[in-house]
Amino acid sequence: MSVDKQDVECYNFTTKEHFQEFIRERRRPLLLKNADIGLCKEKWTVDYLAEMLGSNQVKVHVCPVGNMSFLNKNFTYKSLEFKDFIRRAAAEVHREWFLCENECYYLRSIGSDRRGRDVADIGRQFPKIAKDIAFPKLFDDEDFFSSVIRIGSRGVQIWTHYDVMDNMLIQVSGEKRVVLFSPEDTHYLYLSGDKSRIPDIDNPDPSDFPDFAKARRLETVLRPGDVLFIPALWHHTTEARTFGVGVNVFWKNLPHEMYDKTDVYGNKDLIPATKALNDINKAIQSLSVLPKTYKDFYLQRAIAALEEAKNS
Template sequence: MEFKPTKIPVPEYSGVDKKKFLQELYPLRKPVVLRDLDLGACKTQWSLDYMSRKGGGREVKIHVSEVPQMDFIKKNFIYRSLPFNVFVRRAAENKHTDFFISEDEKYYLRSLGEDPRKDIADISKQFPELATDIQIPEFFEKDQFFSSVFRISSPGLQLWTHYDVWYISRNIVMDNLLIQVTGTKRVVLYSPRDAQYLYLSGDKSEVLNVDNPDLVKYPLFSQARRYECTLQAGDVLFIPALWFHNTVAEEFGVGINVFWKHLPSEFYDKTDTYGNKDPTAASRAVQILDRALKTLDELPEEYKDFYARRMVLRVKAKAYSANFE
């Protein structure tokens, strides 16, 4: 079965200021590409030599994959550590003389806090020498800020389809600016409304190849609406909370993800150190659902199937927003 998805282009805007973003774009809760923003000196200064010198020899933990398509469900990669200046140069190569698995291996850095169990990723703390070069768009209040994640990808690296969570536990309602400082990146996005077509395992889609999916195994995937954009150096992509995204680094690329809280503080668990828990109301609802599903297991299969279908219909009637596209 040939797969020819309809590609919905992500809208692009130039010279957007905080007022226009918050009043006209942000309330739509849809991705937008923002161009011609003042991002500071990073756009012109972040060459390989400059980043190697400024970043120095601090150890960084990286993903190493033998294939370009990284799969977090099947874990087709290993974790290794390298000095930052060594890692940056390796990540920019297509072929390696020094390697862990093969000369074609791909590298991916997603920066972490000093103690990942306690500290958030913050480029100003983990890479202060480089952080001074970047000006993050002030499209949110200071008390909404959660983290800034430094990301570096080998050319050709593709990240699995997911929506953003912190570490591996639960889902968090965070908005996100993906700042593409150097290189070109293709981004494919799917609306939260299409979650039912993505074959989810937690926050990740089982459909690894979004360009040529196995529609025998994943027939509903063809119904997911595909939003797409290509980020050039200096572009910024706004990814609203819960939107799924899949990225391909068409070139060696360096970027920053900035996360901030979309909901008021009372929606969040105050004991949440990592930012990896559901809003408290959502957490309670999931717990209740888990108990209900466990109760259904007490019924014979025919009854279990019937009442489960009734539950699905009630959820659709009560919880789905007709206005959310």
């Protein structure tokens, strides 16, 4: 498949003022080099993390293959002590395993509340290592939403999805390929909610996803110390080229009242957007009682109204 592919633009790290005035407003991903992320880059080895976080229980994704699919649920969740998890994730073949001896592991840290009602925050869930990492100053403190540890085996590939908050993905160790698609190309990504239904963006089935080839992609490979700015609504997928540790930080870039208060992952649509999508579904239902020719006629009028709104 020939794809329209470009590298993510790359900058030396800049000040918060410059970021907010010029970079954030462009609403394009940017790879920031040479940011101060603290001592984690040197300190966060497997042994150090295993020692510091040893018996913390973590719930992780376990999958027989690297390509994890949220829609086909080809993985399972297992609870492990942190030290066992990280040793397994860093190894290629396991002496102890759940599904198969070369299964892949992925941790996306979550909040402490068992019912899933709070957000991931390294300072609260992993206080022993929190001081090792500095978040580059890109946003105002009151806009902070969550900080999420992500640790995965080599080969782990996370489904293509979008988030509703601005995000910086900090690579602490290892290498990770990231592919991003513009919100403008949403139409070509075959979404189900916040996730694309395309299971493998490198080998899409053109009979199932004929328009995917039209989606333009940005790509980059993150290396230790790199910080990738992912603006809200940019679809993205990651593929670990090696075992690695990363942290991502979400923050609110719009007035806080627009965000759904029950959102703990940063991926629930904004309140006005959810209302609009529900209203559209109601409109479709209302039209469904009409004979087909009528329904099609009014659908065309509705589409014209939406197109006009898009262009205005």
